[in-house]
Amino acid sequence: MEPLRHILVVVDPVAQQSPALAKARRLANAFKASVELLLCDRNPALMPNFYPDAESYTSVVEPVRSSHEARLRVLATPFAVDKLQVTCHVEFGRPLHAVILDRIALKKPDLVIKDTHHHSILRRTLITNTDWHLIRDCRQPLLLVKDTIWSAEPHVSAAVDPGHPQDTPAALDHAVVYAADRIARGLGSQVSLVHCWSPIALYAMGAVGGGMGGVPVMMPPEVIDAQRGLDRERLEHLARVHHIPPQRTHLRDGIAVDELPTYAAHHGADLLVMGAVSRSGLDRIFIGHTAEMLLEGLPCDIMVIKLPADPMHP
16 A cells, blocks of 8 residues: 655634644654645735835735744644654745645645535535635645544545446546545555445436437336446445455445435545546536535545546646
């Protein structure tokens, strides 16, 4: 199992608490990984174009930078106590997601961790514009964490879609399971598989393809049952490849945005790992929207995994 070597943690400059720091510390200790704490200040008054020259800009920005660095040193203390390698970095710029993505591209961490904010009254997570852009565009594994505490042996689940065994999603499923298994093993736990199956795609095929005269075709129940059985076989094959026993392999009937939150709550999941494929502007919007809906409804943290960029589809 390849370990996590370097973790980048995005620190909110105004938040009083950061669940991301606690979980980063636990992962860093598990893997003996180095950590960078990144604080990005997007105050428009601190942008260089507001100042006539570099000297004026420096005179205003440096005291703010020093204050941020002092705060980061305090936040870094628990990592240092654990004898972990920890560095602190302050950036200024807007938009925030672009600054974060630039730093990720430069440092190429094995994992990026960022807080999300759960509204206890609404019982949902409030997705920021920055979260949305990171879900779409961050090439490294992205862990979005809520104000929850992981179990002593965290329940890590990999959400897969084994319905397309010959294309990119199949490769992505393996990447998702590998990433989930790496985290689970590092934390002294085991990974589970979950696949949400719905006949909606079959109904859509019948409606679009049609029959004589373009009349929509109703899919016979035996066709739907056969497809469900085929997907179960593919799920079980994926589980066998990754040595995951049947009792930790789950097929749920329903669409993912509805079923995964129910599954996570029922099984006490601490972390759900899911994949994302992006090949066009429309796909990017769909992926962001799906991940947002899941993040809003899930009672646990979510990790988004992507395959390395396809040069034909950057």
